[in-house]
Amino acid sequence: MKNIYVSYGKKKILNDISIEFHPNILYGIIGPNGVGKSTLLNVISRDIPMNSGEVLLKGKQLGDYSQKEMAKELSYMRQSTIVKFPYTLKELVSMGRYAHDSMSREDNDIIINTRIKENDLSEYCDKPLTQLSGGEVQRAFFTKVLAQESNAILVDEGLSNADIFYKVRFFKQLRSEVEKGKLVIMVIHDLSLARKYCDELIILNHDGIYDCGKSEEVLTSQTLYDVFKVKGDFFNHSLVLE
């Protein structure tokens, strides 16, 4: 993945925002509620149309990709997903492999099982999703996204219900994907984790992009006050509130 240039304007919610994402980097997007973080990811994933502007992926217009090509380029873990049919965890993860139909069934199966194991979900393999706890469901969807093995991974607060152990594990997994040359963009509300694990942060406020750059540099006490209206500081990446 060479070059992504994002520039679009959506009235009210997203106003004339331009960002460039590069591979090999773990991006974090932070900002107050309702600022348009999910909207931004939805535009990149083609979930919603933009009013004007354009999104280029590897120099090519987003609209020019077929759905399958798109799936190989991009996977997306949404903020909330409703599971209507009681698919088992394994079935869900297998769905993530849909775009890789050129691969043999056995090879696909190996990847699926590896990913499930990686996330300690083996014991829930054949359990319907409707019978898992909140955190387990999130981990299942995360596993599916990883199994998709796309060049870019978008995550919208994918670990909000996971316990601290898996939160850390998530980041480690994402880090190893990034090191394989991938691009990860994640929306996150846990500022401590964001600062510690993300390479670069994009900070949105209601006017647009407040700042972006290296995590430690942009997420400061001042930012905290300007954007989130809380007083606090970071100690060893951890947010300490006054």
Add this chain to the structure above:
Amino acid sequence: MKNIYVSYGKKKILNDISIEFHPNILYGIIGPNGVGKSTLLNVISRDIPMNSGEVLLKGKQLGDYSQKEMAKELSYMRQSTIVKFPYTLKELVSMGRYAHDSMSREDNDIIINTRIKENDLSEYCDKPLTQLSGGEVQRAFFTKVLAQESNAILVDEGLSNADIFYKVRFFKQLRSEVEKGKLVIMVIHDLSLARKYCDELIILNHDGIYDCGKSEEVLTSQTLYDVFKVKGDFFNHSLVLE
């Protein structure tokens, strides 16, 4: 609210757990995914039946309360709620007032509006819930629970999608409820916030209750390692990972 004694055994998930909750205290429940935190709250709220054991509320069996009495005693914010019909935010919050039908419509309306304002949601009053962002929906449900003005409030990860400003605000609101003599029990994965704002913590692991007591005393580096399998320490209540 005098005395709650919880003791029940549910095979596999919750095994012979007894806890006593007292008013005027903000309890936090923490523990790894799938340990049974939501299950515990579901039993207290009568969402699911227990296999054996009993829950006493003010010395009275839980089953002896009528649904309306129950609603005045207890409100519950669930981990995930699906909104099927596009009710507006205000309609949702009004539903929380259902049990208070003895009160005049105007008085109810005042309370509803106050609560909405308190949570900065006035501008979304007439917006359908389906058009709100993830964090805004959570805040809407939180407002509904507050508007219910019950003696005890259960919250299951109610602020996972809220930004840091509202997370802090949530705790302040809960604190002021506690000071009015109420009892708050909340499940939370953010250990820093849990340690900082909860009076007492109940730490669950897969064997049952690992420990409970004053927040600072029970949530230590050792606990972190035993229960969550991560290494780290707390600095000024904030979790600092190694």
Add this chain to the structure above:
Amino acid sequence: VQTTGDSEIRFIDDSGVEISLSEPAKKVVSLYSAHTENLFSMGLDSEIIGVGTSDNYPEAVLEKEQFSYKDDPELLIAADPDVVIARTMIVERYPDYVKAIEDAGIPVINLYCSKFDDFDNYITRLAMIVGKDAEGEALLENFHSQIDEIQKKGEGIDPRKTAYFESIGDKFKTVTQDSFAGKALTIIGLNNIAQDIESDGSATVVEFGEENLLSKSNEIDVYIAQEGTMNKLISVETIEARPGFSQIKAVIEGELYIIDEKLISSATLRYLDGLKELQNKIYGV
């Protein structure tokens, strides 16, 4: 229903209701085509102020005002007839309609004749309503003398052919012996292949069965199908085209006849025409 003591006309209608009219009806609405046809046969015309929506014989009927039991009853009430002659189906299935008319002071009489042997009784009562007793008797006399004539011809025929009568094609249904059509076969000199078939209850239409029919392919010399409301959209071609029908002797030999339901299954004088037509076509007499 008027129940004045000195009424001249008294009988029990087919709902089992005792009818008594103080004088013959001068203004009649007939809601059933057979009633209409028979009333005309007795020489009535101007007395008939209304008929049913599907009545079309004799031609004079087409000029009459039409009434439907599916419409609002106000039209019929406004026409102010002395009596309404209906049939069992209407009385049983549209009790509200009937009640509304009766509540407006108009008697509704139920007559229905589906069996050959009931014909006399039916005509007699119909005639009584309109005070045409003599005409009714004449009609019956004419009817029976013609029947006897046809029957005599039929008895003379040798060898008798065996026939199957199709009542409802899709369902392979035939008729019972005591129905008009069933009786017709015997009268014109045919053996009914379904003569053992029994009706469960009062129905005159009974199932014969597809395989049963085909298994008797070699014995069926004549195949008669009635065409009418119960058996629509049939023709010689459609019957021949049914799977396996090319095997039936009647089909092979071209002895396949279609006859109007009104001429073979309904209680009117046209029944005689139907008998003659069939007898002529089959036996050439």
Add this chain to the structure above:
Amino acid sequence: MKSKWINLILIIGLIGLGLFAINVGKVNLTEIDSEIGKTIFYKIRFPRVLAAIFVGSALGSSGVILQGLLQNPLADSYTLGISSGAAFGACLAIYVNIAFGVALPIQILAIVFSYVVIAIVMWLSRVKGTLDSANVILAGIIIGSIFSAGISLLKSLADEDVVEMVYWLMGNLASKPIEKVCVVAVITAIGYFIASRYMEELNILTLGREEAKSVGIAYDFVYRLLLLTAVTLTAFAVSLCGIIGFVGLVVPHLCRIFVGADNRKVLPMSALLGALFLLLADTITRTVLQHEIPVGVLTTMVGGPFFIYIFIMKKR
């Protein structure tokens, strides 16, 4: 506010149309014998206009309740097999009357079988788990289709007499005796009254069983009560005049487009609009057309395309 104005307009429209409807018909009353004219006015037209109004509002109200309870835009009295039950009862009565020459009351059997259906549905969804919409719907479809098959069976047994069952099923408002109309009117009024007390609860029920209980709803009780109310409204309406399908389905949708999802507003508007709609359709079929077509046919032929229009205009 807005919904109050709409309701006011609807009420005025309904009264106006009612007065108009009762004064027109195939027959011009001023031209005929005044005795007969009176009979037609009081015994024919008045009950009919009344029947249209009350049946229309019964169907409109029960549609609101059922769509709320089942949380499904598909839901109307067909979904739960109520109409099938009523129709089965009616057909059974017709069949038995013909076959055995007795005189079972069609209306009463229709009502009885509506309750039979809902009793089975409720029992079944209890056995299956909780009394929630998914279970109730599933049970409803199954029972409904069994009773529909029962109707087909009766039809095929009835043979030539089938024509009559078909007409009963199609539903129309002609020649209803005033006593029966009054029964339906009273039941509709009571049913509507009960329903209107529980619309706040119905709103909350749509949040789901658990959420509803949390805020203090006696879920099972309210669910059952509302279900029974809806069944009663439908059963009596259907028993009087057969099946008129489109009103209960579309009228509530239409109202929701105007006043949103709040059932407290949707219910009265739906009852009024249902009444107006059915009265209009019935008046048209009664006066304009040479031979009446079943009013249920007309409501659909008129209401369907109109609904499509609104549906498209609203965009989403």
Add this chain to the structure above:
Amino acid sequence: MKSKWINLILIIGLIGLGLFAINVGKVNLTEIDSEIGKTIFYKIRFPRVLAAIFVGSALGSSGVILQGLLQNPLADSYTLGISSGAAFGACLAIYVNIAFGVALPIQILAIVFSYVVIAIVMWLSRVKGTLDSANVILAGIIIGSIFSAGISLLKSLADEDVVEMVYWLMGNLASKPIEKVCVVAVITAIGYFIASRYMEELNILTLGREEAKSVGIAYDFVYRLLLLTAVTLTAFAVSLCGIIGFVGLVVPHLCRIFVGADNRKVLPMSALLGALFLLLADTITRTVLQHEIPVGVLTTMVGGPFFIYIFIMKKR
């Protein structure tokens, strides 16, 4: 594994029952003229058994597709108005034939109108927004009920000739010419083949439009293709033998109880079970009962209670 065994048993059962069915009937073939016996065997029984098998599997398969696409346990060919469209086409042909004495082919009109319905439904749900289940269902009900009303209108216009329509609508498998059966067989085979290629996609579609697109599904294309396949399967089946309602609704549910939600497993099992079920029902009505009842009636009367039993046993 498990589902393979079930399918094997079903195949064996189907072959066995097929052989049995073709050798029994109201008439004992060994006792009659062998020429006539042959006719009955080849021209009556063979097409009928074949029709039962293919119509059954067409209905079973289309049920799976529709329930998946619409994500609604209520969904069957009725939901989208496909059956109503087909029935309307057939009734229109019957009516025109009677009224104007022409000879429109009933089958072909039934098929044409199924497609007309689905074309309108698809257009309508596009206009309304995205091609998702909520929109498609809503459009389907509306169009379906308009066409149902159309049927009622035709029925009331046809007056006494209604019997013909009623019989057609009730659906049965008797006396179908072998050529028409073959057409349905071929269409069913093709439809099944296409459907079976897209069952993985159907699984994923149930995650919703966005999720499905994320993993690389060409959502709109797949949705349309599957919808058309389901319509085609239903339309041809219905055009051959009228409406047989319960199979498409219940058989897929039944299969899901055994093999879970994975449509790749549900589809073949549902096709087999549908065939077996319809063949069984038809054989019973053809041989055991003194008078045939429409097979759709029997499937429901047998399948319904059986389904209830399974439903209860499964508890949840």
